[in-house]
Amino acid sequence: MPELPEVETVLRGLVPVMEGRVIQRVVVNRFDLRIPVTENIESQLTGAVCRSLFRRGKYVIAEFDRANPLIWHLGMSGRVRIYDAAEKYYPERHDHVQISMSGGVSVIFHDPRRFGSFYLSTSKDWTKDSAFSEMGPEPLDKNWGASQLQSKLSGKKSPIKTALLDQSVVAGLGNIYVCEALYMSRIAPDRASGDIHHSELDMLVKNIKIVLENAIEAGGSTLKDHMKTDGTLGYFQNQFNVYGREGEHCQRAACHGSVNRIVQAGRSTFFCPVCQS
DNA sequence: CCGCGGGCCTGCGCGC
DNA sequence: TGCGCGCAGGCCCGCG
Numbered sequence: 070m071p072e073l074p075e076v077e078t079v080l081r082g083l084v085p086v087m088e089g090r091v092i093q094r095v096v097v098n099r100f101d102l103r104i105p106v107t108e109n110i111e112s113q114l115t116g117a118v119c120r121s122l123f124r125r126g127k128y129v130i131a132e133f134d135r136a137n138p139l140i141w142h143l144g145m146s147g148r149v150r151i152y153d154a155a156e157k158y159y160p161e162r163h164d165h166v167q168i169s170m171s172g173g174v175s176v177i178f179h180d181p182r183r184f185g186s187f188y189l190s191t192s193k194d195w196t197k198d199s200a201f202s203e204m205g206p207e208p209l210d211k212n213w214g215a216s217q218l219q220s221k222l223s224g225k226k227s228p229i230k231t232a233l234l235d236q237s238v239v240a241g242l243g244n245i246y247v248c249e250a251l252y253m254s255r256i257a258p259d260r261a262s263g264d265i266h267h268s269e270l271d272m273l274v275k276n277i278k279i280v281l282e283n284a285i286e287a288g289g290s291t292l293k294d295h296m297k298t299d300g301t302l303g304y305f306q307n308q309f310n311v312y313g314r315e316g317e318h319c320q321r322a323a324c325h326g327s328v329n330r331i332v333q334a335g336r337s338t339f340f341c342p343v344c345q346s
Numbered sequence: 347c348c349g350c351g352g353g354c355c356t357g358c359g360c361g362c
Numbered sequence: 363t364g365c366g367c368g369c370a371g372g373c374c375c376g377c378g
Contacts, residue, residue, distance in 0.1 A: 072371060103354065103373075127372075145372050146356075163356085182355045184372060227349060236373085243371050304371075312371090334350060337369085 071143045073127060073208070073241030074281055075304055078288030079149050080124045082295075082302040086151060086174040087119045087131065094169040102165065103144065104186040113189060114139075114168075126204050126240035130195050138195035144184030148303035150177040151296070203237045208277050213239070215271035222262040222270075229265060230258035231334045233277075242277065245312045246284065248339045250277045252311045257345045258331070258338045311339040319344060 071079065092114045100106040107113070117133040124130070131139040143149075152158050154173025166178040166187055178187055190198045205221065206213045221238045222229075232238050233247040242250075251258050253276040256269055265273075284307055291305035310320045315330040319341040326343025 075371080142372085144355095145370070180355095181357065182370090182372095184355070225348090231349080234372090245371055335352080336371095 071127060071147065071304065072243035072246050073124075074246070074284035074288050076124055076127050076129060076143065076241070077285050078292050078305065079143065079302040080122060080129050081289065082151060082292055083129070083149065083176065084122050086170055086172070086176065087168075088122050090119055090174075091171040092117050092119065092133075092168060093171055094167075096167040097165065098167075099165045099183070102180065102183045102186055104188055106166065106187050107189040110187075110189060113137075119170075125195075125201060125207070126236055127243070128200060132195070137189045137191065137193055138198075140186060140188055140190050140195065140198055140200055141178070142186040142200075144180055144182060144186070146182040147178065147180040147185040148301060150179060151175070151300040151302065152177070153300075156300070205235075205237045205239045208239050208241060208274075209281060213274065215267055215274050218270050218274055219267055222265065225262035227262055228259045228333055229256060229262045230338050231336075232262040234334075234336065239277070241281075244336055244338075245309065246277070246280050248312045249280045249309055252340060252345060253280065255345050257342070258333065258340050311341065314339060 095111040095114045097106050097111060100108070113136045114133070117136045120132045120134055122129065122131050127142060129141040131141065133139070152175045158167070158175055158177070161179060163181040164177050164179050165183070168176040170176065192198060195201065206217055218239065222232055225232055230247060230251060233242050234244065248258070250273060254269065254273040256265065256273060287307055288305050292302065295301050311328050314328045317328050319326040319328065321344055324341060324344045326341040328339055329342050331338050
């Protein structure tokens, strides 16, 4: 799925069609996502005004006037399509939820692997939902820096690659951007988290922010293109330095290394063993 | 408590 | 062309 930048892109596509509008109809085709879709979600959301739509980590949250917040996650394969009033909806396999908004726009949640979620929080306060109780800081928050990261990593023996995937350390990072940020920072992925010097973490934090901001910017332009064509909000192809480039020459001109792939905690890690140490 | 492996699902690309 | 396998950007659970 979608890591933070993709979720942010989806969010930006949804805000203009959902925020401030009334939900006119909800159709759920499948309730058995990894976390089941709330029973009766159709009746709970029909007629509700979407007050605000925002992102936390890899989740999209919608707040309503008369229903508890919607906790929406795209899992690994989740996508969103948008049909405006003039367009015909062409159903596809794995279209699990359709939301019709006032103004005539329909939002489709499509997720082949069904690792995503689409449920109403049991609390009026979304922060009380268990998805967020242990969630770490937002990496793009101005207040998130090397000291905040270091406090989460101190004493940790797990490799830095694995630690950065832990949403309680920092929210929103996934396999791709962790690999990219470590490469940019010249930090080897198998370094013990607790041993990484503050100055290195400072570089790492800066690069995490840069890689995420660049991806969001790329998503923004992709979004513009997609909105003109098929209305799909999903992944966008990005130019990665190491991710998926096993065997290729390191992108750093002066480096004679090549991209290696190893498995850490069951996940592929791509890195250059020459310039990352 | 921590860290890892497995499981949840379907689809895709690869090698044979 | 068909088939089996490995792999996939996430997250939770259980085990050692």
